[in-house]
Amino acid sequence: MVMIETKAERMVINMGPHHPSMHGVLRLIVTLDGENIVDCEPVLGYLHRSMEKIAENRTIVQYLPYVTRWDYLATMFTEAITVNAPEKLADVPVPRRASYIRMMMLELSRIASHLLWLGTFIADIGAQTPFFYVFREREMIYDLFEAATGMRMMHNYFRIGGVAADLPYGWLDKCEDYCKYQLEKIDEYERLITNNPIFRKRVEGVGKISREDAINWGLSGPMLRASGVKWDLRKVDHYELYDELDWEVQWATEGDCLARYLVRVGEMRQSCKMILQAIKQIPGGSYENLEAQRVLAGPKSEWNSLDYQFISKKPSPTFKIPAGEHYVRVEAPKGELGIYLIGENNVFPWRWKIRPPGFINLQVLPQLVRGMKIADIMAILGSVDIIMGEVDR
Amino acid sequence: MTGIDLQRSFIDLFSGLGIDPEVARVMWMPLPMLAVVTIATVGALAATWLERKISAAAQQRIGPEYAGPFGLAIPAADVVKLLIKQTVVPANADPLLFVLGPVIVFISVFLSFLVIPFGENLVISNVATGIFLVIAISSIAPIGLLMSGYSSNNKYSLLGGLRAAAQSISYEIPLALAALAVAMMSNGLSTVEIVEQQADLGILSWNVWRQPIGFIIFIIAALAECERIPFDLPEAEEELVAGYQTEYSGVNFMLFYGASYANLFLSALLVAILYLGGWELPFPIDKVAELLSIPETNPIWQVVAAFLGATVILLKAFAFIFLAILLRWTVPRVRIDQLLDLGWKFLLPIGLANLLLTAALKLAFPGAFGG
Numbered sequence: 001m002v003m004i005e006t007k008a009e010r011m012v013i014n015m016g017p018h019h020p021s022m023h024g025v026l027r028l029i030v031t032l033d034g035e036n037i038v039d040c041e042p043v044l045g046y047l048h049r050s051m052e053k054i055a056e057n058r059t060i061v062q063y064l065p066y067v068t069r070w071d072y073l074a075t076m077f078t079e080a081i082t083v084n085a086p087e088k089l090a091d092v093p094v095p096r097r098a099s100y101i102r103m104m105m106l107e108l109s110r111i112a113s114h115l116l117w118l119g120t121f122i123a124d125i126g127a128q129t130p131f132f133y134v135f136r137e138r139e140m141i142y143d144l145f146e147a148a149t150g151m152r153m154m155h156n157y158f159r160i161g162g163v164a165a166d167l168p169y170g171w172l173d174k175c176e177d178y179c180k181y182q183l184e185k186i187d188e189y190e191r192l193i194t195n196n197p198i199f200r201k202r203v204e205g206v207g208k209i210s211r212e213d214a215i216n217w218g219l220s221g222p223m224l225r226a227s228g229v230k231w232d233l234r235k236v237d238h239y240e241l242y243d244e245l246d247w248e249v250q251w252a253t254e255g256d257c258l259a260r261y262l263v264r265v266g267e268m269r270q271s272c273k274m275i276l277q278a279i280k281q282i283p284g285g286s287y288e289n290l291e292a293q294r295v296l297a298g299p300k301s302e303w304n305s306l307d308y309q310f311i312s313k314k315p316s317p318t319f320k321i322p323a324g325e326h327y328v329r330v331e332a333p334k335g336e337l338g339i340y341l342i343g344e345n346n347v348f349p350w351r352w353k354i355r356p357p358g359f360i361n362l363q364v365l366p367q368l369v370r371g372m373k374i375a376d377i378m379a380i381l382g383s384v385d386i387i388m389g390e391v392d393r
Numbered sequence: 394m395t396g397i398d399l400q401r402s403f404i405d406l407f408s409g410l411g412i413d414p415e416v417a418r419v420m421w422m423p424l425p426m427l428a429v430v431t432i433a434t435v436g437a438l439a440a441t442w443l444e445r446k447i448s449a450a451a452q453q454r455i456g457p458e459y460a461g462p463f464g465l466a467i468p469a470a471d472v473v474k475l476l477i478k479q480t481v482v483p484a485n486a487d488p489l490l491f492v493l494g495p496v497i498v499f500i501s502v503f504l505s506f507l508v509i510p511f512g513e514n515l516v517i518s519n520v521a522t523g524i525f526l527v528i529a530i531s532s533i534a535p536i537g538l539l540m541s542g543y544s545s546n547n548k549y550s551l552l553g554g555l556r557a558a559a560q561s562i563s564y565e566i567p568l569a570l571a572a573l574a575v576a577m578m579s580n581g582l583s584t585v586e587i588v589e590q591q592a593d594l595g596i597l598s599w600n601v602w603r604q605p606i607g608f609i610i611f612i613i614a615a616l617a618e619c620e621r622i623p624f625d626l627p628e629a630e631e632e633l634v635a636g637y638q639t640e641y642s643g644v645n646f647m648l649f650y651g652a653s654y655a656n657l658f659l660s661a662l663l664v665a666i667l668y669l670g671g672w673e674l675p676f677p678i679d680k681v682a683e684l685l686s687i688p689e690t691n692p693i694w695q696v697v698a699a700f701l702g703a704t705v706i707l708l709k710a711f712a713f714i715f716l717a718i719l720l721r722w723t724v725p726r727v728r729i730d731q732l733l734d735l736g737w738k739f740l741l742p743i744g745l746a747n748l749l750l751t752a753a754l755k756l757a758f759p760g761a762f763g764g
Binding site: 011013019020021032035122123124125126127128129131132133136192196198199201202373374375376377378 | 448451452453454548549552622623625626629630631632633634722723724725726727728729730731
């Protein structure tokens with residue numbers, strides 16, 4: 001039988017690198033059949049800055065200012081992994097107080113990252129207002145960072161064996177106030193967004209990833225957890241002192257954009273609770289200057305124990321990375337951030353391979369958007385949560 | 394005819410000064426035209442200012458503040474900026490269609506203000522087919538949008554233009570059906586007649602009580618016709634950069650921008666006229682005149698009543714604009730298939746059912762439903 005078929009010519013449209021919702025400089029070559037997506041091909045590399053090569057002729061202390069430019073919205077995690085890798089290779093101990101400070105900073109950074117993700121995700125599907133709400137709260141996190149580290153985004157705060165400086169007096173109180181405030185505000189976002197019928201229609205069942213697919217594509221972080229895999233490196237790897245805090249892994253089984261949204265919102269709540277616990281449990285409490293306490297109390301004082309210090313030993317500029325190789329990872333807001341480090345008993349690493357979560361998570365995009373509408377690209381891309389700084393490095 | 398009649402007063406005044414009444418009539422003619430353009434422009438400018446201020450309030454910002462008191466000069470600054478900007482026509486665009494597109498959109502919106510009454514005689518032309526004329530003229534706008542989207546030689550523009558055409562066609566039908574139900578009750582298409590049959594009992598006789606379903610259909614369809622969030626797909630920033638406006642700048646962009654806000658103002662006025670009693674106050678003003686024992690022909694009373702009426706219709710219109718702005722900054726955008734589903738599978742059947750229901754009620758209760 002002869003069928004008369006009218007078919008429009010397919011249109012190839014180039015989205016990005018300059019496009020309002022391409023999150024930086026991602027470029028998508030999209031083939032369209034009317035409003036439907038036939039194919040989508042991401043083009044990367046517009047923000048490539050040779051981060052791995054730069055690491056090969058920098059000492060760790062020299063390299064630390066670069067790393068916050070990978071994922072510039074979750075800056076503490078890039079610093080954490082940069083010091084964790086040589087620390088683990090050289091077996092440098094981290095004092096308990098330093099570890100608690102690190103955890104608080106990491107969780108604050110996670111909230112900041114998820115907040116910005118929430119704003120851009122909702123803006124991507126058309127609602128501009130929550131963007132301003134999340135910036136209001138994110139600003140407070142950056143004020144806390146500024147008080148502790150001196151910088152708002154590029155803090156250069158982590159050091160091998162601890163952190164660069166102790167917390168200033170009163171910081172813990174401010175942080176506690178902030179966490180309580182943030183918990184209320186998360187409820188506010190949920191009231192505004194979660195049950196909005198238009199939002200639900202745009203994200204429910206969109207961009208579905210099955211459990212098997214998620215594992216096979218190597219997804220990590222909220223992308224993986226929203227697909228029904230209860231996998232959080234903070235629980236799996238037991239790094240820092242996360243085991244001393246009472247918290248739960250956020251996960252969902254649907255695997256769609258809504259599940260990823262709910263997982264991230266849940267993680268913000270958990271992070272607030274973790275910081276509140278850490279504030280109570282931190283060894284040494286909120287003293288302004290533990291060094292002064294220590295000097296005042298003499299050599300026999302309990303303050304001299306390693307637990308109360310913010311750094312175990314000052315990292316020398318000539319800190320040598322021992323010969324050997326290993327892979328270290330942390331649970332960044334976007335997923336598993338890892339470093340494959342090869343040392344050769346030199347101040348410079350021989351190889352510094354970065355495993356950015358956004359890069360791996362982005363791979364799955366073309367197969368998710370195939371057969372969907374143009375508007376779904378934005379919803380799905382938003383829910384993947386990429387930062388081109390770390391995708392291209 | 395009760396109420397103020399400016400034209401007659403004007404002609405009487407000049408004939409009194411010894412000018413031929415025919416000449417006086419010619420002298421009168423440009424004035425309403427000027428008035429309608431001014432009203433539409435000022436309404437659109439006020440809407441842009443409100444948009445900025447209300448969105449700022451929703452987002453915990455202050456909004457424009459330094460340009461004039463409360464930033465009131467910001468719309469004027471916008472216009473001046475856009476007027477002195479260079480008009481860029483893309484290299485491979487069709488220059489004629491590219492310029493013609495925004496002009497068609499602009500004219501089609503401003504022409505509709507001809508039949509919008511601000512008072513019993515405060516209307517440029519009380520044509521018998523008023524509402525029909527508005528709907529007919531407003532269907533010309535999608536041609537302009539499609540034209541500009543196609544002639545821009547830009548894929549985003551083309552997609553935006555096609556979306557605009559699809560959206561306008563889908564939502565004009567429920568809009569027309571809702572207006573038709575009102576016309577059926579009013580036994581006429583004239584905008585003045587439609588308002589006058591809502592006059593007897595003040596707020597109780599407004600059409601919104603007799604046409605609640607039609608009111609909701611009309612509001613949704615009007616928002617879609619104005620291309621505002623949640624239905625702003627033709628210019629969806631996150632998807633199509635700026636849709637059909639992508640390549641426009643300077644004056645041509647201003648025509649689009651002005652037309653979209655004038656269209657919002659027009660839709661607001663239509664909502665006020667069709668469902669909220671137009672220039673009628675919430676209480677019957679004639680009864681007040683009787684109570685105060687003022688004769689209806691008293692010129693001062695007529696001026697006061699006309700002034701009150703114009704204020705009231707503007708208040709009603711801006712209440713709708715407020716709602717539209719608040720919605721725009723609260724809800725996300727629907728997807729194109731959801732938009733078309735809502736138009737064809739929900740609003741259209743409901744609109745038809747509403748029309749049928751109105752006809753049935755009109756037969757059953759001719760007193761209350763204008764039999």
